[in-house]
Amino acid sequence: MTPSSSPEVLNFAEAVSLQDLSTYIKRARRIQEQGIRLQAAGSVVAAWVPVMTPSSLNGSLPAVLGLRTMALAEASTADVTAELNSVSERLARMNPAETELSLPVSRLNAPWAAVTPPRSGWEPLGTISDDTLRSAAEEGIREISEAVPDTAGAHVVEQVRERVWGRTLDGGLPAGAAFGSFALNFLGAAETGAITTVHRVGRWMRLSSQGGFTLVRS
Structure with missing residues (x-):
């Protein structure tokens, strides 16, 4: 893990989006504990989770990532990979009406998070x-x-x-x-x-x- 110099905050457009994020993390934790990547660009945050990754460069297991996107109340820039548990605990402590999520200070150096699909050309x-x-x-x-x-x-x-x-x-x-x-x-x-x-x-x-x-x- 690597520490961040200061905590980052994402302000979601709707409180229900944070509840959706909590449910998404619960489902991801049934599959793996390799973390979650929250990647904010403009007024959208992309929440990436790994479903499966090959164990080696020669492995034939496909790399599979899950992605949910959610609207933010304001333009933001962030790219944080953290433990699922650390984000889940923050969400559990929040009031259901809150819309601001403080991102964990401790970060993961997860190899899967460096594998980013192209944004265009599909x-x-x-x-x-x-x-x-x-x-x-x-x-x-x-x-x-x-x-x-x-x-x-x-x-x-x-x-x-x-x-x-x-x-x-x-x-x-x-x-x-x-x-x-x-x-x-x-x-x-x-x-x-x-x-x-x-x-x-x-x-x-x-x-x-x-x-x-x-x-x-x-």
Whole structure:
């Protein structure tokens, strides 16, 4: 961790956005404890969380990031990567009507936070139903659960995860992206006809669902 010289504050446009951020962090903590990146530019803050990252440069596990964007009451500039717990504790202490979030002084040097998808150049690839993504995620979770014994070592677990989440769906989308959208609750309710749009730039693909964005680099 690296200390910051002074605390930063983000003033959100609505108090409900902070409640949404708290819920988002709770979902992320079910997956990992690798932190959250809050990146403010202008009147929008992007909240990034890692869903999965390859363990090495030669690993075949796709890099999957979750993204929620929220409106700020005033133009701000910030780029902070901190522990999920530290942000969560601040949110828990706040009055539900408050809109100002003090960012943690302690920061994480997380390798995943240095992997930033491009902001422009995205080309549309089409759409995929949220039910298809949900089914792929649930099937993958079930397959991993059945394939990995409780006594399995980290190497075995990684191999199984690489095989399952590196598998591609229609259009070349890695199954790990479906897991990210499902685990972060970005997908619409089952059997409602909800649709996710898919874009690509270079090695990155972006899923835009009703609850947020999932970005994957294969």
